[in-house]
Amino acid sequence: MFSGFMVNAWEVASIVAVVAGLVGFFVVLRGSAFVAHAVPNGSFAGAAGAVLIGANTLVGLGVFSLLGALGIGVLGRRGRHDVVTALALAMMLGLGALFLSFSVEYAPEVESLLFGEVLGISSNELAPTAVLALVCVAAIVALYRPLMLSSVLAEVGEARGVSGFRMELCFLAVVALASTMTVPVVGTLLIFSLMIGAPAAARHLTDRPLVAMALSVAIALMTVWSAIAASYETNYPVGFFVGTIGAGAYALGRGWGAWRRRAGTPLPSQT
């Protein structure tokens, strides 16, 4: 399980989990679950298109997730945000269906793109993943204070000159980058589980943002590691395990939080 080609899988998946845990913290904080679902999901079309014209899948994923994220950000300014997200997602997936219908030999790869194929990670995916991860983490660190402010107290942020709209666009771009690197590992449909389950569980355990972020990363790492191990043993798609383990972590976190509240122990930040 830890030899040869599997080393790549462990390394790439660990990087992915760290980024998903960090970005996911803000996804949960901002209540952007829908966008975090739509962006990676829609980028599926990019992968299908890239295969069609013989380009690198990562490039296709990157272009489509960025376009989708910015499109949702700009269109969502006028119309209702959730409606725009739903329609943009459907439009991108529709394009994906079209690209898919053009390429005959592509069909078996659809599933690995949608649901992840961790055994298919090759060593030449390691470098781009690492670079994208560094960019993501750097962006989160650079944006940390203004993003925090506009997520928690949007009005105060506006008053201090932090444009909510600009922050939204920056944040969406980070989500797009994160999904680009995550797609090949857990698939377009399941990234979202990783970006939601772990940070949502973490939020029930602590109110302090930095501790929550660290916890979120730790839970995401555990989720991915156990998912890969289980996928390796059973040969079932890794997305299945990520989805169910992620939800299980959330249920445990929520139960633990509720139990502590009932027991009367306040959360750490309230002491």
Next chain:
Amino acid sequence: MSGALASLLAPVIEPGFFSSEDVRVAILVGAVVAIVSGTVGVFTVMRGQSFAGEALGDINTTGGSAALLAGVAPLWGFVVVGVVAAAAMDLIGIQRPRGRDLATGIVLGVGLGVAALLLYLVTTLRNTTGATVTILFGSVFTVPASTLPLVALLGAAALAIVALLYRPLLLSSVSAEMAAARGIPVRALGAAYLLAMAVAVALAAFTIGTILSTALLVGPAASALRLTRRPGLAIAVAAAIGIAAMWLGELLAYDSFYWPPVGTGQPVGTGWPVSFFVVTLIFLAYLCSGLPALLRRRSGAG
């Protein structure tokens, strides 16, 4: 005479469009599904539950693949799993505005995870590689005529729920507080509505594919609500937009048989996917529905 007319229309409507049994079924199913989606969708948009609609659609992938695995009609799988998922979302707390997206997301994550497993099992056990694409992206032309009664029955059920609850549902969608103050059981109403939505989404998923179904639910309704503020009229407009998108999409897909690249379609020998046209037309309708307001703002400013 009709021969002359047919040859005149040939460049627009491929000959044989109306004489094909598949097309007739597709036109009927498209109309029923568009009406149901438009009606239910207006409330979905008003209540801000697009994400729930999207999640129910995606989770239907689980139902579709389970039905394939069990060898029953996919529509049953869509409906059963959709209703179960709606109940789960309701239990976790989809009714609260805060954390609602999170509850939806968690249920969606589990649903998709199970879908991944079931699709894997379908492809390995049944040896049908096309199943994934069919479930996810759908094809209204492959709907068998025998499912028409079931489609009509489910559609009527969803419409009946909305019709019975029309007034209180409208009030609670506009202002939950006001509805609660008047003694309307908002929570139970929300659950009943979620049930209607699950059925509507199942029908849409059956027609244009599980991950595209939100387009039909949300798109026409959102466009209609940008054109008129009156809910009754919005429902009629949404149904009309939905029907237009379905029918035009079906026509274009039928025509696209001879469009490039010829003969590469999947399954080989078909044209461009009909769901692509439907979704694109709905998206265009939504973009165009913003024009009147935009023009008004322009002229107001100038």
